[in-house]
Amino acid sequence: MIDRLTTFLSRLPPFGGSVSRIIVEENQTQMFYRKKRRYFWLIKIWIIGISVSVVTSNFKNILPSLSQRKIIWDSQIFKMAMLILFLHFLLTILWEFFHSHYSPIEKWKLEKLLRGFTEESDLLRQHDSTFHQTKSVKWFYFKVKGQIKITLKTGGHLSYNMENDIPRRLQGYLIKETENDWIIEDKYIDSGEIVVIFSHEPDERIFIDDLSQLKQSNEINIPLTKKLTWTTRQPMGLVVGPTGSGKTSLLKALIVSFLANNPKNKIFTIDGKASFLSIAMKRVGKVATDGQSALELTAELCQVMKERYAQINADIDSEKDCTHAELFKQGTILLVADELLALVGEMQASDKLLKPAERLYPQFYANLMNLIVKGRQSSISVIVSGQMLPASILPTESRDSIGLRIALGRLSQQQAQEIFGLGLKDLPRGDYSDYGGLIWLDGLNWELPRAFKSIYYDDEKLPFKKTLSKFSGSQGGGSPQA
Numbered sequence: 001m002i003d004r005l006t007t008f009l010s011r012l013p014p015f016g017g018s019v020s021r022i023i024v025e026e027n028q029t030q031m032f033y034r035k036k037r038r039y040f041w042l043i044k045i046w047i048i049g050i051s052v053s054v055v056t057s058n059f060k061n062i063l064p065s066l067s068q069r070k071i072i073w074d075s076q077i078f079k080m081a082m083l084i085l086f087l088h089f090l091l092t093i094l095w096e097f098f099h100s101h102y103s104p105i106e107k108w109k110l111e112k113l114l115r116g117f118t119e120e121s122d123l124l125r126q127h128d129s130t131f132h133q134t135k136s137v138k139w140f141y142f143k144v145k146g147q148i149k150i151t152l153k154t155g156g157h158l159s160y161n162m163e164n165d166i167p168r169r170l171q172g173y174l175i176k177e178t179e180n181d182w183i184i185e186d187k188y189i190d191s192g193e194i195v196v197i198f199s200h201e202p203d204e205r206i207f208i209d210d211l212s213q214l215k216q217s218n219e220i221n222i223p224l225t226k227k228l229t230w231t232t233r234q235p236m237g238l239v240v241g242p243t244g245s246g247k248t249s250l251l252k253a254l255i256v257s258f259l260a261n262n263p264k265n266k267i268f269t270i271d272g273k274a275s276f277l278s279i280a281m282k283r284v285g286k287v288a289t290d291g292q293s294a295l296e297l298t299a300e301l302c303q304v305m306k307e308r309y310a311q312i313n314a315d316i317d318s319e320k321d322c323t324h325a326e327l328f329k330q331g332t333i334l335l336v337a338d339e340l341l342a343l344v345g346e347m348q349a350s351d352k353l354l355k356p357a358e359r360l361y362p363q364f365y366a367n368l369m370n371l372i373v374k375g376r377q378s379s380i381s382v383i384v385s386g387q388m389l390p391a392s393i394l395p396t397e398s399r400d401s402i403g404l405r406i407a408l409g410r411l412s413q414q415q416a417q418e419i420f421g422l423g424l425k426d427l428p429r430g431d432y433s434d435y436g437g438l439i440w441l442d443g444l445n446w447e448l449p450r451a452f453k454s455i456y457y458d459d460e461k462l463p464f465k466k467t468l469s470k471f472s473g474s475q476g477g478g479s480p481q482a
Ligand SMILES: Nc1ncnc2c1ncn2[C@@H]1O[C@H](COP(=O)(O)OP(=O)(O)OP(=O)(O)O)[C@@H](O)[C@H]1O
Pocket: 241, 242, 243, 244, 245, 246, 247, 248, 249, 250, 387, 435, 454, 455, 456, 457, 458
């Protein structure tokens, strides 16, 4: 009884982030029958109550009515009762409307929807073959900052497959019943508890056309879409896509955003094709376009990484597990390695003429892996980009350290496996038109990569080279410091 009362009260506040609860233990027909009986009893009580009140209040009018041979009666109580009946009727209609599928109050609407879903997907009877019947399920839901978190406590009776399928089914049901967008932002299943976080707003691409809009931040903090942000949680990145898919434009957007983040941030570039990027990037930092200079650049960064680690670990008693940027506020260093395949091809060809100890590629490879695997705490990030990145260039072990992975354009089976470690048929459908693709961000509890629309970089309003020159004027470029 107390449980029922508290769950009822939890659903009363129409707004705010308080958690509402529903216990579903009967189906809609049973509920309808119970409601009908309740209304029937209420009407019965009302009729008896009003009759008794009218008769008692008019008792004194019986004799005058008889003597004057006309009905004299006091209609005050009757009018009052009709008014109460009317108000009750109005409130009932409003209550039903605000708890229906058409309700403008989402929290109230959800009550009906979740009950409907429980019944439509037969949750009260779907069960593991060893159990005969699930007696009840509990729903918890709350809405905060445009997101709706819905938790289903199944009581552990649902089969494993059914539990896994609930988020998809619930999404389908909500879309069917409300005709709104219901986007699954996150979901997880944990010991008899299924949590799905929905929003109604599809993610949207962002535009970069004005430096003043860009974020400032001590560590990496770069919006990728309206909802997704590249942060220090995923310091290493991978951008892959065929010619014309928009890799360079995305790199431009990331580079400009990175420089805008913090005037102390520094960028170093390796461009295997010595293309536009290498020429532009000379304005803000060192650029390598051949094997020897790429090796020197990575060696220099490995040295900086070593020095930064020495600084971080100088206080041996410190309990803090912070990044260099957090501790020393000297900014982040970003290494952009574009078209690695071309560079590695060239290095391997010239290596054939050298003695094993002098070969460039093994040393370059060791440096790059070192930076990718150990760079995070020393606030050194790496973004690798190219049309293809076979395992010979970027081995599978290092890919596990790459928390930001973006594939632009349509993927082949092999690329799907290389970039996301999944088969093509297991990936969600991306919208590949208009510089779109798929994205994976580590540390966000995602089960699968998501559809992604690349940042739109407006070259006319923000010419890349000119913009870099502005940054170099304010920062000075130059060598990285520990
Ligand atoms: N995110 C974007 N914002 C604005 N324009 C874009 C974007 N992506 C692609 N474009 C347009 O498409 C053209 C090709 O894109 P881009 O050069 O970035 O592709 P790419 O994948 O780097 O190609 P390649 O491998 O041949 O260098 C650009 O010149 C630009 O006009």
